[in-house]
Amino acid sequence: LLGSPINPNTYDYTGAVLWQAHSGQLWHRFTTALRRAVAKAGGLTVRESTSHLRISYAKVAEYQRRGLVHFHAIIRADGPTGPDTPPPTWLTADVLTNAVRTAASTVRVDTPRPDGTPLPLRWGSQVDIKDITATNLDLPHDSGGEGDQVVRDTRLAGYIAKYATKGTGATDTGDRRIRSQMHIDQLHVSDHHRAMIQTAWDLGGQEQYADLKLRHWAHMLGFRGHFLTKARRYSVTFKQLRAERQAHQLHTALTDAGLPDDTDVIVINDWNILGIGYDTPEQLELASAIGERIRATRQQKGSDHDGS
Numbered sequence: 001l002l003g004s005p006i007n008p009n010t011y012d013y014t015g016a017v018l019w020q021a022h023s024g025q026l027w028h029r030f031t032t033a034l035r036r037a038v039a040k041a042g043g044l045t046v047r048e049s050t051s052h053l054r055i056s057y058a059k060v061a062e063y064q065r066r067g068l069v070h071f072h073a074i075i076r077a078d079g080p081t082g083p084d085t086p087p088p089t090w091l092t093a094d095v096l097t098n099a100v101r102t103a104a105s106t107v108r109v110d111t112p113r114p115d116g117t118p119l120p121l122r123w124g125s126q127v128d129i130k131d132i133t134a135t136n137l138d139l140p141h142d143s144g145g146e147g148d149q150v151v152r153d154t155r156l157a158g159y160i161a162k163y164a165t166k167g168t169g170a171t172d173t174g175d176r177r178i179r180s181q182m183h184i185d186q187l188h189v190s191d192h193h194r195a196m197i198q199t200a201w202d203l204g205g206q207e208q209y210a211d212l213k214l215r216h217w218a219h220m221l222g223f224r225g226h227f228l229t230k231a232r233r234y235s236v237t238f239k240q241l242r243a244e245r246q247a248h249q250l251h252t253a254l255t256d257a258g259l260p261d262d263t264d265v266i267v268i269n270d271w272n273i274l275g276i277g278y279d280t281p282e283q284l285e286l287a288s289a290i291g292e293r294i295r296a297t298r299q300q301k302g303s304d305h306d307g308s
Contacts, residue, residue, distance in 0.1 A: 004020075004069070004123075004124050005123065005124035011066075013195050014113060014114065015119060016199075017196060017199045017221065017222035018113075018121065018222070019068070019121050020068060020069065020221055021212045021214060021222045021223070022111060023061075023069060023223065025109050026107060026108075026109050026123065027071065029108075030103050030107050030123070031231075033103035033106055035049070036103075037103050038055055038095070041099060042088060042091065052080055053077060053078065053079065053087050053088055054081075055075065055076070055231075056078065057074060057230060058231070058234050058235070060072050060227055061226075066192070067192065067193055067221045069225075074132065075096065077091050082233060093131045097129050101127060101129070104127045105123070105127075107122070108120050108121060109121045112208065114208075176219060178215065184197055184198055184201060184218075197219065197221065200214045200217065200221060200222040201214070201215055201218045203222075212224065250265065
């Protein structure tokens, strides 16, 4: 687990939003430093280490109550071809733990504050590392052989899913983007989260932060990354998963149609417009009535909010 260094008792909203916006870059530098630290522990260069080991990961970002993310990651050490080969004997859990701590404590990203003063962005002091091997996952002892790997993968997937499915608790607007200052003024959020959204919106209007697209990500409190990422070689790729789904759907469709799997399927993407509007005056009248009712409801909610 890696977290932000922002002190909740003396909250620096500008620093918090900028840390949030750069957290993906900070993670990238952490993984680079981690591979260097592991290689150094074995007396190898990073290039030489690829012939002896492989470091891969899967991580999720979880929002804390104070509005900042921290990362829960599974970091795995394998042999040079992946999980089908063991890592070198010298690459123990303790060696990997020390490499994680070294990488987390040394990496940083520098960015300027609005007034031009430098702002170094680092990980916080909260670095919680646990060894998750087959011996300490509290697994059944009678599921030897290949079953152990299946249970391990299931438990690890559950660990990732636990944090991937948590809500942010930051806003009731879901994944809707902020469109204007009026939009921010009408949000039903706490003062703290409103301040973070407002800071992201204000910083996003400054030229020096144009590349961060902070107004685009103001509803995410400045966090621009994906909630779930993994190293390419940690497991199957998303491309492979999509291909598997497509093959399964095709097999199901052919089976339902009573056709063999080797049937040639031709997909014709040819669209022609058949019409615009409503077929009858009655349909138009019904649609107009529904639209009017929706507008009246929105206006009533806005009036109630202003009155409160």
